[in-house]
Amino acid sequence: MFENFKQRAELSGNTEVKRFETTPSALQFIEDLLVQEDIKEEAGSYALWAQSPILSSFDADSMASRHPGLYFKVDRELAKNARIGITQLEWGLAETGSMAQDSTNIEQRLASALSWIHVAILPTTKIIADIPALMGKMHPKNNKYITLITGASKTADIERVLAIGVHGPERLIIVCVDDLQS
Amino acid sequence: MTQDMTKVVQKALKNQNLAGILDRWDYPTARAKAYEGVDFQALRNKIADIKGGAADHLMDLAQTFKKNAEANGVKVFIAKSADEAKQYIANLCKEKSVKKIVKSKSMATEEIHLNHFLEQQGIDSDETDLGEWICQLAHQTPSHMVMPALHLTKEEVSDLFAQEVKRPLDNDIQKLVKVARNEIREKFFAADLGISGANMAIAETGTIVICTNEGNARLVTTLPKVHVALVGLEKLIPNYEDAAPILAALPRSATSQLLTSYTSFISAPTPDENGSIKELHVVLMDNNRTAMAADPKFKEALQCIRCASCLNVCPVYRLVTGHVFGDIYTGGIGTILTAWFNELKSAEDIQALCIGCDKCKDVCPGKIDIPALILELRHRTTQKEGLSFIYKSALQVINNRKVFHSMLRAASFVQKPFVKDGFIRHLPMFLSNLSEYRSLPSIAPVAFRDIFKTIKQPKCSEKAVFFAGCAIDFVYPKTGQAIVTILNKAGIEVVFPQDQSCCGIPHWGSGSFDMAADAAERNIKPLLECNPDYVVVSCASCTTALKKEWAEVLHAEKRDDLINDANKVAEKTYMFTELVSKLIKEKRLTPKQGVQISELTYHDSCHAKRHVGISQEPRDALSAAGYHITEMKECDTCCGMGGSYTVKQPDISMQMLKRKLENIEATGAQFVSAECPGCLIQLGGGLDKAGSKIKAVHPAELMLDKFE
Numbered sequence: 102m103f104e105n106f107k108q109r110a111e112l113s114g115n116t117e118v119k120r121f122e123t124t125p126s127a128l129q130f131i132e133d134l135l136v137q138e139d140i141k142e143e144a145g146s147y148a149l150w151a152q153s154p155i156l157s158s159f160d161a162d163s164m165a166s167r168h169p170g171l172y173f174k175v176d177r178e179l180a181k182n183a184r185i186g187i188t189q190l191e192w193g194l195a196e197t198g199s200m201a202q203d204s205t206n207i208e209q210r211l212a213s214a215l216s217w218i219h220v221a222i223l224p225t226t227k228i229i230a231d232i233p234a235l236m237g238k239m240h241p242k243n244n245k246y247i248t249l250i251t252g253a254s255k256t257a258d259i260e261r262v263l264a265i266g267v268h269g270p271e272r273l274i275i276v277c278v279d280d281l282q283s
Numbered sequence: 284m285t286q287d288m289t290k291v292v293q294k295a296l297k298n299q300n301l302a303g304i305l306d307r308w309d310y311p312t313a314r315a316k317a318y319e320g321v322d323f324q325a326l327r328n329k330i331a332d333i334k335g336g337a338a339d340h341l342m343d344l345a346q347t348f349k350k351n352a353e354a355n356g357v358k359v360f361i362a363k364s365a366d367e368a369k370q371y372i373a374n375l376c377k378e379k380s381v382k383k384i385v386k387s388k389s390m391a392t393e394e395i396h397l398n399h400f401l402e403q404q405g406i407d408s409d410e411t412d413l414g415e416w417i418c419q420l421a422h423q424t425p426s427h428m429v430m431p432a433l434h435l436t437k438e439e440v441s442d443l444f445a446q447e448v449k450r451p452l453d454n455d456i457q458k459l460v461k462v463a464r465n466e467i468r469e470k471f472f473a474a475d476l477g478i479s480g481a482n483m484a485i486a487e488t489g490t491i492v493i494c495t496n497e498g499n500a501r502l503v504t505t506l507p508k509v510h511v512a513l514v515g516l517e518k519l520i521p522n523y524e525d526a527a528p529i530l531a532a533l534p535r536s537a538t539s540q541l542l543t544s545y546t547s548f549i550s551a552p553t554p555d556e557n558g559s560i561k562e563l564h565v566v567l568m569d570n571n572r573t574a575m576a577a578d579p580k581f582k583e584a585l586q587c588i589r590c591a592s593c594l595n596v597c598p599v600y601r602l603v604t605g606h607v608f609g610d611i612y613t614g615g616i617g618t619i620l621t622a623w624f625n626e627l628k629s630a631e632d633i634q635a636l637c638i639g640c641d642k643c644k645d646v647c648p649g650k651i652d653i654p655a656l657i658l659e660l661r662h663r664t665t666q667k668e669g670l671s672f673i674y675k676s677a678l679q680v681i682n683n684r685k686v687f688h689s690m691l692r693a694a695s696f697v698q699k700p701f702v703k704d705g706f707i708r709h710l711p712m713f714l715s716n717l718s719e720y721r722s723l724p725s726i727a728p729v730a731f732r733d734i735f736k737t738i739k740q741p742k743c744s745e746k747a748v749f750f751a752g753c754a755i756d757f758v759y760p761k762t763g764q765a766i767v768t769i770l771n772k773a774g775i776e777v778v779f780p781q782d783q784s785c786c787g788i789p790h791w792g793s794g795s796f797d798m799a800a801d802a803a804e805r806n807i808k809p810l811l812e813c814n815p816d817y818v819v820v821s822c823a824s825c826t827t828a829l830k831k832e833w834a835e836v837l838h839a840e841k842r843d844d845l846i847n848d849a850n851k852v853a854e855k856t857y858m859f860t861e862l863v864s865k866l867i868k869e870k871r872l873t874p875k876q877g878v879q880i881s882e883l884t885y886h887d888s889c890h891a892k893r894h895v896g897i898s899q900e901p902r903d904a905l906s907a908a909g910y911h912i913t914e915m916k917e918c919d920t921c922c923g924m925g926g927s928y929t930v931k932q933p934d935i936s937m938q939m940l941k942r943k944l945e946n947i948e949a950t951g952a953q954f955v956s957a958e959c960p961g962c963l964i965q966l967g968g969g970l971d972k973a974g975s976k977i978k979a980v981h982p983a984e985l986m987l988d989k990f991e
Contacts, residue, residue: 181468204501214501214505233524241490251543251544258431260437267496267499268498
């Protein structure tokens with residue numbers, strides 16, 4: 102399931118799939134990315150981490166103190182000036198390499214729709230087959246705003262030439278974590 | 284076609300940007316890859332069931348949607364007309380003191396010219412979909428339903444953007460996209476209200492589903508305090524699960540993707556980051572959709588999921604774009620929707636552009652018979668307004684066998700000064716454009732019907748009635764002779780009823796179903812008189828008439844007493860190569876051994892391939908008879924003849940022919956064959972005019988001396 106998911110996701114446009122056995126190793130990867138992308142206390146260089154189950158597994162304050170410009174709160178002004186947005190997703194779909202987000206909380210949308218890089222954390226165990234399978238797991242009755250995310254923001258509106266990063270992220274990094282529970 | 288339309292077509296043909304872009308995309312290949320491992324027929328059956336079922340209960344579904352969405356806190360308004368929808372949005376803007384609006388892509392808002400209306404109210408409404416924004420800056424309507432600015436080059440887009448940002452820009456597409464991102468980003472944050480469309484509206488849950496690749500709909504529905512979705516009633520589906528098959532087909536058919544980047548299911552107003560609840564309004568718009576649903580024929584068009592695959596495969600659309608072929612909604616399906624949403628009148632000129640090649644019908648994920656519905660539009664226009672005097676007179680003449688046949692005989696004398704090697708290469712004065720790109724065939728000095736009388740027929744245990752059709756009878760009698768010779772070799776006696784005449788396809792194609800039924804009526808009895816084992820036809824169009832259309836048109840014209848006989852004809856009818864292929868398999872025809880192999884490429888006529896499903900049989904027969912077939916690119920794309928289409932739309936027809944000839948030449952074959960005299964007139968004439976060495980020859984003539 103994971104291999105199919107990874108293959109399809111990486112074909113969906115500027116998308117990388119990383120897999121980690123443990124949460125700490127995934128967190129280390131994310132911290133390295135913050136450094137690599139030069140996250141700092143400056144408009145355009147923020148990193149925003151929206152409310153996620155993974156936050157309960159580490160000390161967010163101490164991470165924020167190590168990386169000025171990293172925020173664990175999301176509002177529209179910060180999001181407008183964010184380089185990286187980090188969210189945790191509900192489900193992965195192997196058939197299309199997509200992920201399902203419960204977007205009811207606006208933080209999830211602001212962090213994943215406005216930044217240049219979207220880091221999507223996904224428990225590896227939550228990769229399922231396809232949309233019909235997802236429909237058994239997420240339902241509009243319980244989830245008032247669901248988004249399926251497949252690859253980065255893209256267009257082919259000029260001469261049918263693919264261009265990435267139109268209104269949303271131009272890079273999608275999927276961080277699959279084996280030991281993460283939702 | 285009006286004079287104005289002729290000029291519009293000629294102008295459009297001069298700009299082939301869109302055709303070039305579609306060619307580079309190579310949609311058929313990309314689409315096939317996206318559908319790998321998917322049973323397309325099963326999928327589209329499912330979609331047709333869901334959407335067709337929904338069309339039966341549009342208003343019920345609208346009420347269910349309203350009830351369930353309102354229970355979630357959504358405000359739902361059912362608008363009967365475009366005016367009601369516009370007024371609702373205007374009132375809301377007034378109430379909320381809206382000055383600025385951002386929009387994501389919505390054909391329904393285009394349909395009611397919402398931007399223009401809002402502008403009149405002093406409200407700025409900015410498109411945020413890249414293609415729509417480009418069209419807005421250019422003050423143009425979309426040329427394509429999915430990719431609205433496909434007709435513009437990057438240079439043109441760069442100029443438009445430079446004007447908008449007031450600084451010079453280069454033509455790099457990636458950079459241009461970033462310019463748009465910066466400009467539009469500010470608009471998202473400044474807007475008081477966001478307007479979107481929806482790809483689906485789920486009644487069971489009160490959910491709207493929106494697909495975008497750019498991510499603009501997520502921002503339109505998130506950043507402004509109020510969100511309004513304008514949704515046509517045809518977007519309603521009963522249940523949550525019904526969305527799955529549509530999501531499986533829409534991105535694959537529209538953009539050859541497995542899924543669009545962002546697919547949102549919105550069922551309720553959601554809180555802002557400061558805790559206040561946003562407002563969500565859904566306007567369900569009728570604007571003649573319930574009337575369409577009540578029409579037994581046109582109800583089918585509500586199965587459309589707006590993927591625009593009918594545009595991408597259309598040989599006419601690619602040449603003239605949606606600015607000519609369509610109105611707000613473009614291409615084949617656009618012609619139909621325009622007729623209903625913007626009245627029949629505006630669709631009149633547009634419907635004449637469909638050549639009826641049926642390519643779109645094969646790929647439609649909603650399983651809509653688009654060409655048949657366009658023909659139905661033509662039929663209704665004809666009933667209401669009648670055909671032009673000249674055209675009607677011509678069809679009447681064709682339907683009077685004696686007059687028509689005497690005219691053809693007379694023509695074979697009159698044409699003499701213009702004929703050389705069986706072709707007419709130049710016609711004088713006002714007729715000259717008919718022979719500009721294509722030589723015309725001459726009328727044969729002696730018609731097949733007269734030659735046949737001189738061919739002695741053996742007495743055999745099996746009899747075939749030969750229906751020649753006008754072209755073999757009067758233009759290509761040698762083809763008829765070859766057919767008789769080969770059937771005789773297989774031990775089949777050929778009967779030629781002298782009372783046969785035109786099959787009625789020209790009348791049918793012009794929407795004159797009554798005259799088409801007359802043609803069926805005139806022919807059926809003579810064909811069945813000798814109680815034949817086979818009815819053999821060697822013209823793809825006539826085959827369609829005999830196998831399919833006669834029974835249908837007799838039914839449509841309420842002449843049901845003849846339908847049994849029409850069905851009898853249909854059962855016995857074989858296309859010539861279809862029968863030859865069968866006779867070879869039954870070892871009743873034995874190909875000669877040791878014949879020199881000749882190089883051939885085969886053109887599938889639209890009628891043969893897509894109306895009666897014959898494409899393998901002629902290849903099998905010709906291969907057995909000693910021809911090596913090299914397939915040309917787009918072997919089943921229309922050659923541009925289309926019966927009278929070539930006379931009514933000569934400019935488009937000639938462009939289609941040009942492409943076909945290039946594809947034929949590229950094979951390096953000695954012969955091109957097609958079992959359709961109409962196609963052979965077009966191909967043969969085009970090759971002759973171009974001075975090509977390749978000959979266009981009917982399969983029967985190619986196989987004449989190839990059997991023991």
